[in-house]
Amino acid sequence: MEINARILNDDGISAIKRIFSNARVGLASTNIAANFKTDDFTQINNIIYDDKFTIIAPDTMIDPNRIFSNRLELGLYLNSVIDKKSSLSQYENVGFWTWISALYLNQILEQKKSKSEYKLWTDVRYIPHKKLSKLRWYRHLCYLPYHLCSRRPASIAEFFLMMEPYKHSENIEKLWTQDKEFSSSLGVIEVAKELYIDKKTKEYRKKYTGDGPGSAKRLANVIVKQWQMNYDVNMLSRDQVWDLLPKEFDGWKKLSTR
Amino acid sequence: MKIKKEISQSFNFLGRKRINQKEELFSAKILERIDQDIKIQFKYDFSAIYSNVSIDPKLVNSELVLDVFVLGELTRISLDKACSSIDHIISDVPDGANLELRLKIISVDKNLPGRIFAATANKMSLKSKDDGNEDNTNTSSNGILNFDQSDDLNGRLIHVDWTPDSDIKIKIDRIFYEKYKDKSLFRAAVYPDLIRSIAIQLISHHDELDQLDESSSAFDWLKYFSDKLDIPLLGQDSIFHTAEITDAPQAIDTIVETFMSKQWNGEKTILEEFLHGN
Numbered sequence: 001m002e003i004n005a006r007i008l009n010d011d012g013i014s015a016i017k018r019i020f021s022n023a024r025v026g027l028a029s030t031n032i033a034a035n036f037k038t039d040d041f042t043q044i045n046n047i048i049y050d051d052k053f054t055i056i057a058p059d060t061m062i063d064p065n066r067i068f069s070n071r072l073e074l075g076l077y078l079n080s081v082i083d084k085k086s087s088l089s090q091y092e093n094v095g096f097w098t099w100i101s102a103l104y105l106n107q108i109l110e111q112k113k114s115k116s117e118y119k120l121w122t123d124v125r126y127i128p129h130k131k132l133s134k135l136r137w138y139r140h141l142c143y144l145p146y147h148l149c150s151r152r153p154a155s156i157a158e159f160f161l162m163m164e165p166y167k168h169s170e171n172i173e174k175l176w177t178q179d180k181e182f183s184s185s186l187g188v189i190e191v192a193k194e195l196y197i198d199k200k201t202k203e204y205r206k207k208y209t210g211d212g213p214g215s216a217k218r219l220a221n222v223i224v225k226q227w228q229m230n231y232d233v234n235m236l237s238r239d240q241v242w243d244l245l246p247k248e249f250d251g252w253k254k255l256s257t258r
Numbered sequence: 259m260k261i262k263k264e265i266s267q268s269f270n271f272l273g274r275k276r277i278n279q280k281e282e283l284f285s286a287k288i289l290e291r292i293d294q295d296i297k298i299q300f301k302y303d304f305s306a307i308y309s310n311v312s313i314d315p316k317l318v319n320s321e322l323v324l325d326v327f328v329l330g331e332l333t334r335i336s337l338d339k340a341c342s343s344i345d346h347i348i349s350d351v352p353d354g355a356n357l358e359l360r361l362k363i364i365s366v367d368k369n370l371p372g373r374i375f376a377a378t379a380n381k382m383s384l385k386s387k388d389d390g391n392e393d394n395t396n397t398s399s400n401g402i403l404n405f406d407q408s409d410d411l412n413g414r415l416i417h418v419d420w421t422p423d424s425d426i427k428i429k430i431d432r433i434f435y436e437k438y439k440d441k442s443l444f445r446a447a448v449y450p451d452l453i454r455s456i457a458i459q460l461i462s463h464h465d466e467l468d469q470l471d472e473s474s475s476a477f478d479w480l481k482y483f484s485d486k487l488d489i490p491l492l493g494q495d496s497i498f499h500t501a502e503i504t505d506a507p508q509a510i511d512t513i514v515e516t517f518m519s520k521q522w523n524g525e526k527t528i529l530e531e532f533l534h535g536n
Binding site: 131181183184228 | 274294325327329330331332334350352353362364365371372373374377469496499
């Protein structure tokens, strides 16, 4: 059942931050995930529907029980419910995107083996900064899928988002943020999907973001950059990109099935 | 459709020509921002741009285009031969996001699809209407050489650090600085090590360079190397790519060599100035 989406006020944002902060007490490093427990979820739920901490977002209904099998589904769904022209669509709307994170928190936190606890990382994954931070904004686990799906065809967004909703992956850090012409070229991304995603299992192939020959990292950071010398990469078709790939990609080509 | 396959290695540009980033060829600035929409104005001299790269538009089936990238999203603006200026609104630009521009002459010949005949080497930055500094694109060297005097360098003349805010901090031995700062020996002794240390820092943080905050001194040094030494560390003509880490020592040497061989004020290198005086 759909409900009205909400926007956390300053008190609500502070309350969420406090719960996160308490969960991290005693942690030696931000490289270690904190344990987020059932009680913590209860506290979060008590805040996100409370009128003291939230206001109703205009004209936006959302399904709190929706289950997402990957980040792409999350991005596509958020696109279907958030008006791109409204202020809700903006990263700097801290209250809204923190509320969205809190609403789907059990899906954007990875469940530990114990099942009763989840992994909580740094705030930047769940709470936006007030001003867009060039090194941080794309780490927000809900905003990034929304942003990608709102500005790219699903066929491009798919390459970057075929993973569990709680994963901020290397392909965002090493591929999507690295080269604008790589991430915006439909022809390049179509080829990348064929090379690096197993069509049957829908999983990325092993070591595709590594430094080895023909890896996606080399495609984005070296090969496409070289192509930009001579080619209007955004205009290249899938077949043109395929033909241009140097020999180091032959091994990956053999793995692909169109 | 098949296209001709070509080898494209680091130094093989295969005929793609570089459009110089000069005011007389083109300029871009932000006219206004309304919420998340930014109105940019791009002034250009169509004939001068083609002339700059020795391409005759009558002989080559081509189009002059301006690509605008915002947070990875591309907007392509076609530049008409009959005009010299175009205003365009770029939507969904969050406050704090960079607008990056690249000017290209591309093929529209069906036999040469996707080919670039000429392009600017780097993505261009925009002039803000309200920054009050019309010449800000050429002032990257101003104010970036800030020495912190130190007594803790253990025999070294300088030490260069990269802070979490991407500022490059330069510490210098206090006694040496006070004694020699106004002498030509100072530049000859300090600058090679200084430039090498800064180059090492920039290349060590290469993955972060395209996201640098423009208020950081690392950004200023990056622009300095690109503008004053003509050594880009980003973009299509970068002399270094992260995936080719073994090239780092050579890239660093190139930067130091270029800096030290440059004749400042059109007269002498730093070493010549020290050896032969002003």
